[in-house]
Amino acid sequence: MTLNYTTDHYGAETAQEFAALGKQLTASELFDVTVKGAEWSTFRTAQKRGDYAVYGLGWFPDYPDPDNYIAPFLDSDNFLNTPYVNKVVRDQLIPRSRRQADRTAAAPVYAQIQKIVAEDVPVLPLWQGKQYVAARNDLNGVEYALNTSSDLLLWELGRGTA
Numbered sequence: 413m414t415l416n417y418t419t420d421h422y423g424a425e426t427a428q429e430f431a432a433l434g435k436q437l438t439a440s441e442l443f444d445v446t447v448k449g450a451e452w453s454t455f456r457t458a459q460k461r462g463d464y465a466v467y468g469l470g471w472f473p474d475y476p477d478p479d480n481y482i483a484p485f486l487d488s489d490n491f492l493n494t495p496y497v498n499k500v501v502r503d504q505l506i507p508r509s510r511r512q513a514d515r516t517a518a519a520p521v522y523a524q525i526q527k528i529v530a531e532d533v534p535v536l537p538l539w540q541g542k543q544y545v546a547a548r549n550d551l552n553g554v555e556y557a558l559n560t561s562s563d564l565l566l567w568e569l570g571r572g573t574a
Contacts, residue, residue, distance in 0.1 A: 413437070416467040418456070419449040430468060433538065460493045468538070472562060477515060478522045482506060485535050486525070496534035501525055 415437075417430045427449060434445040450458065459467050469492070473480040484491040486501050505525050512518035529535070543562055547554045553568040 413443050413466055414446045414448050414464070416455065416459070416464040417447070417449050418452045418468075421452040421455070422470045426468075429539070462493070462495065478518065479506075479509060482509075482522070482525055486529070492535070494534060496532070498528055498532060498534075501528055 415430050415434050417426055419427065430447045430449070434447040437443040438445045449455075455467075458464060459469070471481075471484070471491075482501075483506055485494070486496070486498065487506055488502060505521050505528075509518040509521040509525075512521070543558055545554055545557045545564075547557075547569070550571060552570050552572055556568040557565055559565055
């Protein structure tokens with residue numbers, strides 16, 4: 413099995429991450445793994461064409477809604493350009509979830525989608541990055557300083573404890 417990744421799109425640590433993943437899979441003795449990197453322009457073109465059976469991509473949500481973790485991967489014309497199609501997810505559950513103005517009311521639909529994805533495994537999240545904001549006790553607005561796109565919103569910070 414070849415693990416494919418992009419060498420220049422997500423940072424220098426990507427090569428180390430994929431090397432570690434390849435080492436773990438090979439150590440299990442279930443897989444014979446080769447790790448192969450390519451520049452983003454080559455990688456993305458090949459990935460969209462379906463040249464890679466196993467590959468890694470990063471994802472940053474555009475807005476804080478479960479749909480942003482579902483539709484870009486499972487809906488038609490998805491970001492991955494995947495051949496995976498689940499008609500129940502695509503034609504019934506995603507549209508049903510979007511009809512719920514109260515996003516918490518869509519939770520049971522997302523639970524159904526999550527169960528299907530766990531059984532079919534068309535995508536497999538492997539790791540998640542975290543960002544932190546460190547602040548002193550006399551600053552407020554810290555909880556709003558990072559938005560969903562991981563942009564640092566310095567104007568949300570203020571002096572004082574209120």
